[in-house]
Amino acid sequence: MSQFKINKLCIVGVGSMGGSLAxxxxxxxxxxxxxxxxxxxxxxxxxxxxxxxxxxTTELSEAINNADVIVVATPLGAMQDIFMALKDIISSExxxxxxxxxxQFVIDAAKNVFGExxxxxxxxxxxxxxxxxxxxxxxxxxxxxxxxxxTTQTNTEASAVKTIRTMWQTxxxxxxxxxxxxxxxVLAATSxxxxxxxxxxxxxLARMDDQQEIFEYAAGGFRDFTRIASSDPQMWHDICVxxxxxxxxxxxxxxxxxxxxxxxxxxxxxxxxxxxxTRAKQARDKFCG
Amino acid sequence: MSQFKINKLCIVGVGSMGGSLAxxxxxxxxxxxxxxxxxxxxxxxxxxxxxxxxxxTTELSEAINNADVIVVATPLGAMQDIFMALKDIISSExxxxxxxxxxQFVIDAAKNVFGExxxxxxxxxxxxxxxxxxxxxxxxxxxxxxxxxxTTQTNTEASAVKTIRTMWQTxxxxxxxxxxxxxxxVLAATSxxxxxxxxxxxxxLARMDDQQEIFEYAAGGFRDFTRIASSDPQMWHDICVxxxxxxxxxxxxxxxxxxxxxxxxxxxxxxxxxxxxTRAKQARDKFCG
Numbered sequence: 230m231s232q233f234k235i236n237k238l239c240i241v242g243v244g245s246m247g248g249s250l251a252x253x254x255x256x257x258x259x260x261x262x263x264x265x266x267x268x269x270x271x272x273x274x275x276x277x278x279x280x281x282x283x284x285x286t287t288e289l290s291e292a293i294n295n296a297d298v299i300v301v302a303t304p305l306g307a308m309q310d311i312f313m314a315l316k317d318i319i320s321s322e323x324x325x326x327x328x329x330x331x332x333q334f335v336i337d338a339a340k341n342v343f344g345e346x347x348x349x350x351x352x353x354x355x356x357x358x359x360x361x362x363x364x365x366x367x368x369x370x371x372x373x374x375x376x377x378x379x380t381t382q383t384n385t386e387a388s389a390v391k392t393i394r395t396m397w398q399t400x401x402x403x404x405x406x407x408x409x410x411x412x413x414x415v416l417a418a419t420s421x422x423x424x425x426x427x428x429x430x431x432x433x434l435a436r437m438d439d440q441q442e443i444f445e446y447a448a449g450g451f452r453d454f455t456r457i458a459s460s461d462p463q464m465w466h467d468i469c470v471x472x473x474x475x476x477x478x479x480x481x482x483x484x485x486x487x488x489x490x491x492x493x494x495x496x497x498x499x500x501x502x503x504x505x506x507t508r509a510k511q512a513r514d515k516f517c518g
Numbered sequence: 519m520s521q522f523k524i525n526k527l528c529i530v531g532v533g534s535m536g537g538s539l540a541x542x543x544x545x546x547x548x549x550x551x552x553x554x555x556x557x558x559x560x561x562x563x564x565x566x567x568x569x570x571x572x573x574x575t576t577e578l579s580e581a582i583n584n585a586d587v588i589v590v591a592t593p594l595g596a597m598q599d600i601f602m603a604l605k606d607i608i609s610s611e612x613x614x615x616x617x618x619x620x621x622q623f624v625i626d627a628a629k630n631v632f633g634e635x636x637x638x639x640x641x642x643x644x645x646x647x648x649x650x651x652x653x654x655x656x657x658x659x660x661x662x663x664x665x666x667x668x669t670t671q672t673n674t675e676a677s678a679v680k681t682i683r684t685m686w687q688t689x690x691x692x693x694x695x696x697x698x699x700x701x702x703x704v705l706a707a708t709s710x711x712x713x714x715x716x717x718x719x720x721x722x723l724a725r726m727d728d729q730q731e732i733f734e735y736a737a738g739g740f741r742d743f744t745r746i747a748s749s750d751p752q753m754w755h756d757i758c759v760x761x762x763x764x765x766x767x768x769x770x771x772x773x774x775x776x777x778x779x780x781x782x783x784x785x786x787x788x789x790x791x792x793x794x795x796t797r798a799k800q801a802r803d804k805f806c807g
Binding site: 356376378415416418419420422423425426427428429430431432433434435437439440441442443444445446447451452453454455456457458459460461462463465466469470473476477479480481482483484486487488490491494495497499502503505506507508509510511512513514515516517 | 751
């Protein structure tokens with residue numbers, strides 16, 4: 230088998246995620262030219278100076294010209310506008326993919342613009358990332374041994390799927406396929422809900438009278454627990470709006486459980502408390518141990 | 519100033535916390551003899567084999583005989599029984615201290631047994647620890663640059679307070695004084711509430727139909743976020759019961775905030791979401807950055 234190599238890759242939105250993909254492909258010698266596209270030239274210049282991309286432009290038509298793969302790595306809220314801008318200029322030879330955390334939303338945005346999902350569009354979501362944002366935090370090893378979920382549609386071209394699958398495998402990822410709705414449900418539970426809890430907890434504490442002192446006494450576990458509350462607010466706003474149907478279901482389920490736990494603490498219901506903590510510890514140790 | 523040295527230290531309950539204190543004092547050459555007391559001889563033998571303590575006994579009177587300092591490091595629920603067992607055999611020459619996370623509860627337990635707080639009892643709480651339990655996880659550096667809160671009473675002997683303060687300082691800790699109620703409030707906010715959220719989240723997910731898959735897809739942040747749900751269920755049961763008044767207040771405050779956030783997600787209230795996430799990120803970066 231000949232080595233996988235993308236001749237020209239275009240990254241639309243060179244932040245932490247797009248930048249990490251660029252670095253990973255470069256490290257694995259799997260790309261010749263990487264063009265970074267964005268609206269902010271200063272930020273693009275940083276990406277180029279850091280060696281994340283080797284060409285930059287604020288002209289989308291120039292960025293995607295002869296691109297083999299176009300990766301849309303903007304916040305979800307910007308994607309429909311990007312699709313709109315691509316609509317009349319994209320070649321059917323280019324493969325489009327994305328890295329969005331809410332797949333029904335991305336697919337709907339594409340349908341809104343193109344009428345139906347383009348056959349050369351492969352919706353994808355790498356389950357990786359840190360609380361840091363910006364191209365400065367891009368890491369070549371971000372996707373190693375992490376999962377990338379593809380939510381391909383019935384009409385997606387097999388050759389396009391194969392290219393995107395191989396692209397992520399080349400970055401060290403384990404690529405899996407999933408139904409769109411199931412993806413959105415799983416991510417609401419394991420990523421979007423925890424982010425809501427971390428943001429909400431830090432905000433609850435930050436509005437207490439003695440916030441300075443409160444945070445000074447935050448014990449060891451607290452730092453890790455709230456790390457994800459340092460994530461980019463705009464990005465998380467977009468995720469909440471984009472996946473709100475599934476997220477709201479999870480928030481209600483969690484709210485119900487927490488209220489039951491609150492009542493158990495009020496009543497000092499030892500059986501309930503020990504059962505809940507034991508079940509949680511066992512699940513955590515089993516799956517994340 | 520002569521070097522601080524405890525001739526005989528008795529640890530009642532040689533787990534992660536008591537064991538870490540023993541290791542820290544030994545490392546700093548601040549103790550001659552460390553006696554481990556507990557009801558389970560096998561566990562005490564492990565503590566001795568690991569070099570955490572150098573003497574062990576299941577006889578409390580033997581353990582505390584001639585002890586300069588007695589550290590009660592059991593779960594909170596066992597403390598009143600320990601005080602009861604100590605009542606008729608403790609010498610006024612020995613200083614008693616504890617490491618409990620809920621100070622009003624410990625003080626009430628002492629009052630229930632002794633009628634009033636013994637003047638040689640220094641209630642203390644090191645703000646340190648990990649999700650791991652058992653003497654195997656004891657670490658000599660656990661308290662370095664961490665806070666230890668003393669909630670001394672008006673009748674506490676100054677010389678006893680000085681000894682316990684110096685003992686913790688010798689372990690690298692920063693010792694501070696606090697009112698009992700304020701301690702319980704700050705800990706409810708920064709430690710007890712986050713533990714409830716972590717346990718409750720993991721339990722919510724563990725009861726979903728596709729739990730195996732749910733945990734497989736748990737992204738990077740999730741692992742850190744839920745680490746504290748691996749903490750000892752018995753210990754956390756005791757903390758919930760012991761500090762339930764302050765914890766319930768915090769649970770209600772958090773519940774209210776989370777329900778407001780849930781409504782904002784439902785309505786896709788961009789202003790509310792962005793404001794909340796931005797405020798939380800700023801607080802987190804400012805205090806824990």
